[in-house]
Amino acid sequence: MAACPSSAAISVSLMVVPFRRSAVRTSTRHFTHPKHQSPFRATRGMSVLLLAALLGGCAVGPDYVRPAMDLPQAYKEEGPWKVATPRQVDDSQRWWEAYGDPILNDLIAQANNANQSIQQAAAQYRQAQATAQVARASLWPTVGLQAGPTRAQSNTNGVQRLADTYAVGLNASWEADIWGRIRRGAESGDATAQASAASLAAARLSIQATLAQDYLQLRVTDLQKDLYSRTVAAYTRSLQLTTHQYEAGTALRSDVAQAETQLRAAQAQLIDLDATRNQLEHAIAMLIGKAPAAFSLAPVLPAAASDSAMDTNAQRLQASLPQIPTGLPSELLERRPDIANAERLAAAANANIGVARAAYFPTLTVAASGGYSSLAFAQLFNTPSRVWSLGATLAETLFDGGARSARNDSALAAYDAAVAQYKQTVLGGLQEVEDNLSTLRVLDRESAVQAQAVQSAQLAERLALSQYQAGTTTYLSVVTAQATSLTNQRSAVTLLGRQLVASVALIKATGGGWQASQIDQTATAAAAPVAAR
Numbered sequence: 053m054a055a056c057p058s059s060a061a062i063s064v065s066l067m068v069v070p071f072r073r074s075a076v077r078t079s080t081r082h083f084t085h086p087k088h089q090s091p092f093r094a095t096r097g098m099s100v101l102l103l104a105a106l107l108g109g110c111a112v113g114p115d116y117v118r119p120a121m122d123l124p125q126a127y128k129e130e131g132p133w134k135v136a137t138p139r140q141v142d143d144s145q146r147w148w149e150a151y152g153d154p155i156l157n158d159l160i161a162q163a164n165n166a167n168q169s170i171q172q173a174a175a176q177y178r179q180a181q182a183t184a185q186v187a188r189a190s191l192w193p194t195v196g197l198q199a200g201p202t203r204a205q206s207n208t209n210g211v212q213r214l215a216d217t218y219a220v221g222l223n224a225s226w227e228a229d230i231w232g233r234i235r236r237g238a239e240s241g242d243a244t245a246q247a248s249a250a251s252l253a254a255a256r257l258s259i260q261a262t263l264a265q266d267y268l269q270l271r272v273t274d275l276q277k278d279l280y281s282r283t284v285a286a287y288t289r290s291l292q293l294t295t296h297q298y299e300a301g302t303a304l305r306s307d308v309a310q311a312e313t314q315l316r317a318a319q320a321q322l323i324d325l326d327a328t329r330n331q332l333e334h335a336i337a338m339l340i341g342k343a344p345a346a347f348s349l350a351p352v353l354p355a356a357a358s359d360s361a362m363d364t365n366a367q368r369l370q371a372s373l374p375q376i377p378t379g380l381p382s383e384l385l386e387r388r389p390d391i392a393n394a395e396r397l398a399a400a401a402n403a404n405i406g407v408a409r410a411a412y413f414p415t416l417t418v419a420a421s422g423g424y425s426s427l428a429f430a431q432l433f434n435t436p437s438r439v440w441s442l443g444a445t446l447a448e449t450l451f452d453g454g455a456r457s458a459r460n461d462s463a464l465a466a467y468d469a470a471v472a473q474y475k476q477t478v479l480g481g482l483q484e485v486e487d488n489l490s491t492l493r494v495l496d497r498e499s500a501v502q503a504q505a506v507q508s509a510q511l512a513e514r515l516a517l518s519q520y521q522a523g524t525t526t527y528l529s530v531v532t533a534q535a536t537s538l539t540n541q542r543s544a545v546t547l548l549g550r551q552l553v554a555s556v557a558l559i560k561a562t563g564g565g566w567q568a569s570q571i572d573q574t575a576t577a578a579a580a581p582v583a584a585r
Contacts, residue, residue, distance in 0.1 A: 111232020112413065113406020116239075116399045119471045121478055129489040147559050148264055151552075153371035155352065156267050159340055163263050164256065166341030173248075173255035180248035184241030190234045193226035201429075218432050221423015221439070228418065233410030240403035247396035253564075254389035261560040263339045265553050270332040271369055272549035273325055274351045279545060280322040283538055287315040290517070290534070294527060307527035314531055318538070373551055387563035388481050394474035401467040408463040411456045414448035481561065488558035495551045502544045509537040 148160050164170065199220035206213050229235055291311040297303035337347035352370050422440040426432045449456070516533035519525040 111229075111235050111406055112409045113232070113236055114402060116402040118395060119398060119474055121475055123478070123482075128486055129493065147564055148260060150374035151264070151268075151371040153267075155349070156264060156371060159267060159336065160260050160263055162340040163259055167259050167339055168341060170252075170256050170259055173252040177245070177248040177252045180241075180245040184238070184245040187234075187238040187241035190227070191229060191238065193224050195222065195224045197222055198423075215427055217425060217427055218429045219423060219425040220432065221421055221425075223419070223421035225417060225419040228416040230416055231410040231413045233407055233415075236403045236406030236410065240400045240407065243396045243400035243403060247393045247400065250389045250393035250396060254393060257389060257560055257564045259339060260564070261556050263336060264556045266332050266335045266339070268371060268552040268556065269549055270329060270336065270349065271352070271371060272545060272552065273329045273332065275369060275545045275548070276542060277322060277325045277329070277351070279538075279541055280318055280325065284315065284318050284322060287311065287318050287534070290530065291315050293521070302523065303527065310527055310531050314534065369548070371552070373548075373555060388561075389563070391474070391477050391481055394470070394477040398467065398470040398474045401463070401470040405460070405463045405467055408456070408460040411449070411459065414446050417445045417447070419443055419445070484561035485558065488554050488561055491554045492551065492558060495547060495554060499544070499547045499551065502540065502547055506537075506540045506544050509533070509540040513537040 146157075148156055200218075202217045202219065204215065204217065206215070227234065291308070294303050294307045294311045298305060298308050333347070333349055334344040336349070337344045340347070420440075420442045422438075424432050424434075424437045425439050426434070426437040431437055513530075513533040513536070516525065516530045520527055520530045
């Protein structure tokens, strides 16, 4: 939308002369029918309307250009990256299916339909759409109907008269958008609605990611509970062994006390995990729109799981860590909803500058009315009772104490703030991607080393127990080896949980999906199911 030169616009506006043509019945002789109008005056009226229509093609204020950023050509983490620029949002990707957990799939489906934060964001999006429609409606004429009787007293040459007047008619008015104020307002409304659509996508992605992280942490807690259950069983056997040896006179009472202390500590840790699991279960219930009392998740572990040390944590977990590609396409970052939201808000702020600057120029309003007016209701719809009017008004504010200048300065400052927010959002998105890529890379290496530590600790535990049974070492060595083995196994489970949480965070940081084939879908296609929910 090109901005028109203000000086030329002012010179043209001064040529527009307001006029008003009316015919009101006072008597049959004074009635003027439209077909008896002067051709010159009718042509003048059409010329004004045509001139207004021609001037409607320009708009004051700067045309929007997406704020430029000097982005790096590659991430700090290794990968085939390219420069990222924001795009329209497509939140239709079912990224959570990559974890291969049907329970997680079902929970997210419930959250999409019942989460109240998503419902609130959807309602706000519909509200923004309606507000944008209100702004666009100002481009069209306003037409109204009026009818009713009027009783009035008049005084003519000292003679008072009380009479009734009956009238019915249509009236219409239209503001010629010469300077683009209305169009800039509609532009701002559309951009704000698009920003709201991005906010809805961001809210949905945030809820989905939070739900996935809570669910995966709950499953990791189940792994920890299973670990402690197996540990309690092992410690119970150790206590029985030391008790039998003490009764046989081959072990000290302190050995029994150490074994019992170790068992009770493990039982206490197992009980403590219930609090963590319950809180995660309650959080999941809230995210899917249910009361905690109406929701529960049973522990799920493979039936093939055993006490064997060969069973890795990943094998015992129902969800699986998705394989992250060596290079993520930059379009995934381009589709971050918060970046799209910030960019659209900058576009809306830019349009508001045009709205503020249009206030410096005069407004042209065309009004017309037609109908019937009579002193007698029985003669209301007779031809002599017909009345009509047509006129144009050119209005300009001469002095406002600097209000227009202040509003213009405010619009400029709001735009600068929106641009800064947009750039900060982009930088924050880049940081989140870098953080989670780095975290996953480090955790992958750490997990490999921790797995070796677990194997060594389990071997040391078995050897210490065998030596104690053979009478070649004290029970303190067994307790130390068992505590070391438990600590390393729990660290391995915790690392798996951190990997799963970081993988969800990376998916969220890149916009909610891995499939590049869905990148070119438009925001309109993504918004259709949103409005239907």
